[in-house]
Amino acid sequence: MTEPLLRVEGLSKRFHGKDVVVDVDLSLTAGETLVVIGASGVGKTTLARLILCLVEPDAGAIHLDGIDLVGLRGAARRRHRRALQMVFQDSLAALNPRADVLRLLTDPLRVRLDIARSRRTALIHAVLDDVDLDPGLLGRPPHALSGGQRQRVALARALLADARLIIMDEPMAAQDAVRRLRLAALVKRLQAERNLSFLVITHDLETAAILADRVAVMASGRLVETGPAERILRQPASDAARHLLAARLRLPPAQTKGGD
Numbered sequence: 384m385t386e387p388l389l390r391v392e393g394l395s396k397r398f399h400g401k402d403v404v405v406d407v408d409l410s411l412t413a414g415e416t417l418v419v420i421g422a423s424g425v426g427k428t429t430l431a432r433l434i435l436c437l438v439e440p441d442a443g444a445i446h447l448d449g450i451d452l453v454g455l456r457g458a459a460r461r462r463h464r465r466a467l468q469m470v471f472q473d474s475l476a477a478l479n480p481r482a483d484v485l486r487l488l489t490d491p492l493r494v495r496l497d498i499a500r501s502r503r504t505a506l507i508h509a510v511l512d513d514v515d516l517d518p519g520l521l522g523r524p525p526h527a528l529s530g531g532q533r534q535r536v537a538l539a540r541a542l543l544a545d546a547r548l549i550i551m552d553e554p555m556a557a558q559d560a561v562r563r564l565r566l567a568a569l570v571k572r573l574q575a576e577r578n579l580s581f582l583v584i585t586h587d588l589e590t591a592a593i594l595a596d597r598v599a600v601m602a603s604g605r606l607v608e609t610g611p612a613e614r615i616l617r618q619p620a621s622d623a624a625r626h627l628l629a630a631r632l633r634l635p636p637a638q639t640k641g642g643d
């Protein structure tokens with residue numbers, strides 16, 4: 384069997400004596416989207432930050448292409464970790480407010496020794512095309528873009544950094560139905576064209592239904608159920624998944640909220 388792109392084993396983290404991520408195993412193959420779904424506060428963001436090496440685990444391994452990132456330090460870790468990129472929930476806070484789009488897209492290329500300076504402009508324009516952004520936006524700062532455009536700038540940065548796995552935190556929060564479907568189409572196209580993988584974290588069942596190949600349900604720091612999206616969304620086996628589904632059916636969409 385081929386090695387998955389990402390294989391997480393026994394990942395655990397405590398904060399101030401509280402178990403936040405507990406013995407998590409998960410794997411992701413190239414070209415696949417895994418959605419980790421769970422109510423607010425169950426540890427989804429911490430799991431994402433652990434995988435990105437932004438937080439040191441207390442235990443466990445994070446194999447990327449068969450190499451354990453937890454065992455690497457310094458430049459070696461940074462080099463291997465580059466294949467993992469994050470698109471944050473609030474891309475306005477995550478993007479340098481003083482930089483225009485051109486600068487935001489040039490930054491990830493500065494560290495890429497495989498790209499000659501003379502090729503940067505052509506590459507940026509190719510990626511703008513990939514994510515459906517108008518080159519006319521290159522001179523604008525992040526606050527002069529719409530939320531959807533900022534999200535696509537963040538995605539373009541991840542692509543220019545040579546990401547193979549993109550982690551997205553609540554990518555469809557506060558988006559209308561049309562924007563959700565556009566984002567889903569973009570994710571599917573990037574998967575198909577670049578064999579990219581996505582790890583999406585959300586409390587929102589609709590995001591899971593639209594994006595997921597597989598779903599992992601998180602409750603109290605543990606993954607309690609993992610399987611094909613269709614099966615879990617139709618016939619959940621865990622209480623946590625059943626609660627998410629029941630809450631969704633009880634409330635109109637505007638009030639739907641993952642409680643603790």
Ligand SMILES: Nc1ncnc2c1ncn2[C@@H]1O[C@H](COP(=O)(O)OP(=O)(O)OP(=O)(O)O)[C@@H](O)[C@H]1O
Pocket residue numbers: 398399403421422423424425426427428429430586
């Ligand atoms: N750096 C930290 N120090 C202390 N506690 C933390 C830290 N980061 C997270 N926590 C705690 O860990 C728990 C899980 O938080 P986390 O943000 O991972 O959950 P989540 O499922 O992503 O929630 P949400 O959907 O609301 O963002 C919370 O109780 C939070 O207060």
